Amino acid sequence: MKEKGWKEIPLGGLILEAGNAEKYTTGGWRTYRPVRDEKKCNHCLLCWVYCPDSSIIVEETKIKEFDYEHCKGCGICSVQCPRDAIKMVEETKFTSQEKGEQ
Amino acid sequence: MGKIVGLTGDEVAAEAIRQINPDVVAAYPITPQTAIVQNFSQFVADGVVSTEMVRVESEHSAMSACIGAAAAGARAMTATSANGLALMWEICYIAASYRLPIVMPVVNRALSGPINIHCDHSDSMGARDSGWIQLYSENCQEVYDNLIQAMRIAENKEVLLPVMVTLDGFIISHAMERVEILEDEKVRQFIGKYKNPHSLLNIDNPVTWGPLDLYDYYFEHKRQQIEAMEKAGEVIQRVGKEFKEISGRSYNLMENYRLEGADLVVVAAGSTAGTVKAVVNELREEGIKAGLLKIRVFRPFPAQEISQALKNAEAVAVLDRCVSFGAQGGPIFLEVRSALFEEAKRVPVVNYIYGLGGRDIGIDEIKAVYKNLERIAQTKKIEKLVGYLGLRE
Numbered sequence: 065m066k067e068k069g070w071k072e073i074p075l076g077g078l079i080l081e082a083g084n085a086e087k088y089t090t091g092g093w094r095t096y097r098p099v100r101d102e103k104k105c106n107h108c109l110l111c112w113v114y115c116p117d118s119s120i121i122v123e124e125t126k127i128k129e130f131d132y133e134h135c136k137g138c139g140i141c142s143v144q145c146p147r148d149a150i151k152m153v154e155e156t157k158f159t160s161q162e163k164g165e166q
Numbered sequence: 167m168g169k170i171v172g173l174t175g176d177e178v179a180a181e182a183i184r185q186i187n188p189d190v191v192a193a194y195p196i197t198p199q200t201a202i203v204q205n206f207s208q209f210v211a212d213g214v215v216s217t218e219m220v221r222v223e224s225e226h227s228a229m230s231a232c233i234g235a236a237a238a239g240a241r242a243m244t245a246t247s248a249n250g251l252a253l254m255w256e257i258c259y260i261a262a263s264y265r266l267p268i269v270m271p272v273v274n275r276a277l278s279g280p281i282n283i284h285c286d287h288s289d290s291m292g293a294r295d296s297g298w299i300q301l302y303s304e305n306c307q308e309v310y311d312n313l314i315q316a317m318r319i320a321e322n323k324e325v326l327l328p329v330m331v332t333l334d335g336f337i338i339s340h341a342m343e344r345v346e347i348l349e350d351e352k353v354r355q356f357i358g359k360y361k362n363p364h365s366l367l368n369i370d371n372p373v374t375w376g377p378l379d380l381y382d383y384y385f386e387h388k389r390q391q392i393e394a395m396e397k398a399g400e401v402i403q404r405v406g407k408e409f410k411e412i413s414g415r416s417y418n419l420m421e422n423y424r425l426e427g428a429d430l431v432v433v434a435a436g437s438t439a440g441t442v443k444a445v446v447n448e449l450r451e452e453g454i455k456a457g458l459l460k461i462r463v464f465r466p467f468p469a470q471e472i473s474q475a476l477k478n479a480e481a482v483a484v485l486d487r488c489v490s491f492g493a494q495g496g497p498i499f500l501e502v503r504s505a506l507f508e509e510a511k512r513v514p515v516v517n518y519i520y521g522l523g524g525r526d527i528g529i530d531e532i533k534a535v536y537k538n539l540e541r542i543a544q545t546k547k548i549e550k551l552v553g554y555l556g557l558r559e
Contacts, residue, residue: 067383070386075265077387080371082372082373
């Protein structure tokens with residue numbers, strides 16, 4: 065996203081568009097990333113209920129993936145999972161490519 | 167036709183707020199501001215205003231409530247003094263950075279400690295970098311006139327900044343003077359209606375106020391505030407001219423009092439400017455070319471206009487009712503001296519710190535200042551850059 069100059073932005077730090085927090089990616093804050101074990105997971109969706117950043121992507125009542133652009137790695141999903149299907153893994157274990165960095 | 171009445175500075179401030187009839191007043195009492203809130207509360211109790219009066223538990227809350235109200239689209243006002251202003255410090259910056267046109271009388275009082283309730287300018291001068299416009303008043307009439315103009319200045323679309331209108335504690339706030347009050351209807355027409363284009367309560371067009379603003383945009387928002395302050399100078403002058411049409415009294419960024427051909431000039435703000443005028447008149451009678459430059463607008467500081475007005479003087483003394491510990495002088499002195507730096511001719515400028523904690527200043531002290539200016543003009547030498555008026559050694 066190209067950053068705008070001071071003449072182009074609303075006064076006083078106002079955000080005039082509702083629900084645009086999605087445009088602000090916060091995945092870079094993460095030190096541990098949640099990794100799901102497909103074999104253990106029975107798609108109870110408790111992680112989806114507890115995730116404070118809406119970063120569990122669900123399609124047709126099944127967990128599809130994590131939204132790593134916004135997941136801050138808080139680990140609540142991992143703690144809440146009744147089947148111990150979500151592990152928190154250090155970000156340093158992943159390559160730059162896996163992390164989606166250029 | 168308006169009416170002529172006898173009112174104290176605090177009473178006339180309450181009268182101006184009554185005529186403005188703001189949607190919300192959130193305030194906490196503090197000496198010597200108390201009478202403003204007390205008198206205005208009476209107007210609320212009597213039902214002569216439609217204001218929602220919020221009796222908050224502190225000045226921090228007073229300014230916070232004003233911000234919430236203003237963000238919701240209300241016209242919001244409060245009033246404070248000294249330690250009260252200090253307690254709302256953090257929130258003052260937020261009001262300015264959210265670009266909320268809150269208007270606040272500040273009854274100048276010394277900051278603790280040791281605790282003192284009398285006049286000096288250390289409270290409002292300390293807030294000079296908070297992003298508020300500052301209008302200083304010389305007397306009760308100016309308190310009234312400045313408050314009404316402040317509303318128009320603050321709400322101007324090119325400005326959208328909060329405004330402090332200062333009045334000297336006790337000297338103005340508790341002294342009764344002859345004041346001309348305009349008709350209610352005239353004031354209401356002058357200030358017009360206020361509409362916040364991004365009201366927090368507009369559910370059809372929801373907006374976010376006060377989001378986190380990091381290194382990627384914070385600087386740009388500060389630049390916008392700088393621009394608004396720069397624009398404010400023109401707007402203050404325009405509003406001053408329009409105010410003359412309804413009141414007969416004209417206002418500019420500063421007042422040049424007998425500055426034509428003046429060799430010896432004193433610069434002062436607040437009630438002391440009135441005392442200086444009396445001295446100027448006396449000295450002019452004696453053939454001494456004395457003049458006064460009265461600071462009305464301290465933020466934005468009218469540097470160009472001031473250097474234009476002072477560049478031909480032989481010697482200038484700046485009176486500061488405030489000390490800036492460890493600085494090269496008082497706040498007004500630093501600004502005036504810096505403004506004159508661009509002039510080809512070097513005008514000698516000295517500073518006098520005076521009146522701290524309500525220490526009285528009279529004709530004799532000001533005469534001594536002009537005497538010193540006379541000496542500097544003759545010898546071209548400054549013996550003491552910063553002096554103290556009325557201080558015991």
